[in-house]
Amino acid sequence: MMRDALVIGVQTVLLIVIAPAIVGYVRLMKARLQGRRGAAVVQPYRELRKTFRKGMVIADSASWIFHLAPFVIVGATVAAASLAPVISAAQPADLLGDLFVLAALLMLGTFFLALGGLDPGTAFGGMGSSREMTVAALTEPTIAIAVLTLALTTGSTSLGAIAGTVLKTPAYAIGPGHALAFAAFLIALIAETGRLPVDNPSTHLELTMIHEAMILEYSGPYLALIEWAAAVRLTLLLTLAANLFLPWGMATSLAPVALVAALLAIVVKLAILGLLLALLETRVAKLRLFRVPELLALSFTLALLAAASSFFTK
């Protein structure tokens, strides 16, 4: 019992702590691809520290929802992060929830972020909320079918069980169902975390914003918490992509050697995925907002094909 809580706690803290570094790493890779020196990988930590210590200006039209939202977002994202298998495939967090719960917790965070965007009564806040909720709603079917595909091959929707089963039977990971589900999951990941081609995280043009528009009114520690929660969300989804579909290197026991090896493995996997993300963001341009549903429909079709093929290869 205590040991389970410790494993869950350590994995959660690990995810939370390395999240800004992942964001900094992706930014560094993008800078290098643009021919620039770029900032250090630890720059996001400095930014968060600075923002946390800054003062705040609160809109006079805001209500207690504005003050509550950052903390709910942090709570929901941390709760989602506690479910993710980071280094250990023997996952006691399966007692808390499975992939559906994780997706729903991320939706809870998005819900309050959208409310926080609507609260001050600015036009851009409403616009960001509207677009973000639409994209989030259209991403849900893809995630559900991807979960179904994983459940069909591994017999469970719980994260640790999926990772453990794929670890034991590598043949699952090469099947067409698994590969198609991986592709669909990656597209859903881009939509959920607001990266190119769905949304540009560093844009200044409000009319092209989705995620950024909702936080234009936030400042100081509230802003720091929201930015950091967004980084945790990205790291969490990248970890899921890595450990559910390519779980090699994960620890199946609590031996220190296995744990250290698993830590190295996840760092390497995150580095590779981060590099791929930077390459993608350099190569593609942002999609028109009204073309984004087409991209999401593509990911949904891939997921359906994945589910269908899992039925027929059983």
Added chain:
Amino acid sequence: MKLFHKIRRTGIVTEPLSVDGTDGVALAREIDARARSVFGRALAIREVDAGSCNGCEVEIAGLSGPVYDMERFGLHFVASPRHADMLLVTGPVTRNMAVPLRMTYDATPDPKLVVAVGDCARTCGVFAGSYAVAGPVDSIIPVDVTVAGCPPEPTQILQGILAAIGRFELGGARRA
């Protein structure tokens, strides 16, 4: 794929920051030590165009490009004054932009810094005395550093910004 070949061929083109040519950069007032300590390693900048001809904007845009690369100093542009630590103001402040400039300044949380870029921001430049101009930037909001020039080079703008946060000694060696 051709894109990635070109990227590989071009490589990193960032130039080190020159310590010369700082004549146009001046501290308008004593920088708040607290601001300096908070902003030492990371600074968020909001660019405000208070009626400029966009000559300064083109130079400022070059700052985020590969040659001048302000990100390596921890500087980055943000989309909202609420996120900003420093306002980078250009242009003689026209009548229409006087109130919005003041509103932008009020919307920025404390502590904050202001850098006025270009001759227009410093003294209204060639537009001084025009019926459409309300006055230089320091007649609307308090200014910490001015960077003269029409337009100033990106190097000088960068020197001015770094001087504001205490990472650049004017007229001498550069402090890390």
Added chain:
Amino acid sequence: MNESLLFDWMLGAFALGAAASVALPLGGVLRRVALVCAAIGSASALALGLSVLRAGATWTARWDYLLQPLGGVALRVDSLGAFFLLIIGFTGLPASLFAIGYLKHLDGRMRSRATHALFNIFLASMCLVTCADNGGTFLFVWEVMAVASYLLVISDPEQADAPTAGLWYAVMTHAGFLALLAAFIILAQGGSWEFPVLHNASTLLSPGARGAVFVLMAAAFGSKAGLVPLHVWLPRAHPAAPSHVSALMSAAMVNLGVYGLVRLVFDLLPPGPPWWGGLLLGIGVITALTGVLYSVAETHLKRVLAYSTVENLGLVFIGLGFALLMRGYGYGALASMGLVAALLHTLNHAAFKCLLFLAAGSVVHGTHNVSMEMFGGLIKRMPATAMLSLLGTLALAGVPPLNGFASEWLTFQVLVAGAQRTAPALAILLPLALAGVALVAGLAALSGVRLFGITFLALPRSTGAQQAKESTRIMVVAMAIPAVACVVLGIAPTSVIPQLSRIASDLGQPAGPLSAGLALSVPLVTSRMWAAMIAAVAISAGAAAAVAVRMVGRHRPVRVGAAWNCGRIIQSARSEYTAAAFAEPLKRVFTGFYRPTQEVTIDVHPASRYFVRSIRLRADLAPWMEEVLYGPFVRATRAVSDRMRQLHSGSIHFYLALLPGALLMLFVISRWLR
């Protein structure tokens, strides 16, 4: 407590309430007595349902001398009936208490007698529907319920669309009644109409007749529950009724459609072929999608909630359809799991829909407006309503740790568990159903953000919203009751799982263990949902962040300033997002479904057409479902009735000749029937 005593209290309280509405003099005393009686009756219904469920025993009663031509009054409360009786009592109680404050403006008006009497009759008839044990009693109280609710729907003369709404409702509910009548006739095969007798007689039916009975009853109960395409009365009738009645209609009456179908298919009829389940599952998915898509696009506050009811009943029927499908293929345990998921969602939906309709009533009462485009900023003027609405909206959006998510999660799990059992038809149907449920869940979250955000947040968009008044204390207390239930059912859904499992196993096979401590668990897919612990983790993380914010930047300067609107000099409520604008990206994605129409009127100066005086834009959603599906019927009925008008020839000889003609026909028919 003794069940008979509780039943007597229940009926007695309702009867007393109705009698008092007629007998007492007009005024506040009448309102309080009638509504307190309704509350006591509801509480007794709740207690009766709990008692039967807890004890696991069935209570019966018979009065052969009442309703003799229909076979006497036979009542039975078994576990299934007790569950639905519980829901009616549980929603009737807050609705009654709410009305004590809400209907204060009716004191002294003649209308108040009818309103309060009908309210009691409505509640009583709904409770009796769940107790009926023979066809005659069932149909009788079903009709009483329909008439009472119809009269309540048209009771408010200030609602311009109430008569049309009432007409749609009356026609559709009576069409359903006829279908029910036909189904009972086929099912009884000339024998008794007692439910236990029907249970045995149904095995003698041919498969074709069984299918016909199923389709007829599915149509009738589906119409009551609001399944597409028989849902068209729901978004008209629910908004037209007074809010406390709407709460009951959406949270209690539609569930009787579910009750009827479960009673029929799981109790009266023997296990049927898989196409029954497939049909319900498909219709459930279409209903859920239709409901949520329209709830996102509507701007009338109560119509948004009415379409949300359609959506949630679609989710319930997905669970029911799944259960039937599994039973058709012989997987009894999975079928029971599906039934448990459907019943859990029925309960959860009743809780949050009751809360939301009462909150809508509170908002309408406080602002004297019904359109979401006229609201805004109510969180500052109506803080209690806003707080409780937030809980209701979170439940509607299906986010953890509230109850909407608990039942949605269980529905997901049973669909995945079902998909693991391969059968060719299921390979296509179940993943699509799962995708449909997921899309509905996402869109429900969108609808929830829009509902709460546009109504309560930002700045007021009209004078009504600017001068909004908070509701009285009794109304707030009434809203708090279902709100507490939403939280409790979300954190501890396992408190009701044993009872639901008992209902499912009474009707079929045992469902297997579905709870582990406070966590919902589905061993077939080794998944769990421990809402209480997740909530604890989230709250601790949020609290830790709050402590960090307090401690780290203690001397941080915090100011209050104007909202950042990009330096715009004139700031007003006009710069906010509207409800229609919020739904616009989605409306673009689903243009084919919405069929939006747009009408632009440009008013020019008479002197020259280059001087434009005003431009008016009217954007609307064409009600294409009514046009396509009901248009032909309406037109045909009009054509036939126009023809029949020719019988009104005005000739007295013709009218006199009709009398002996009718007598002759009756004589012939009775001879032929003998």
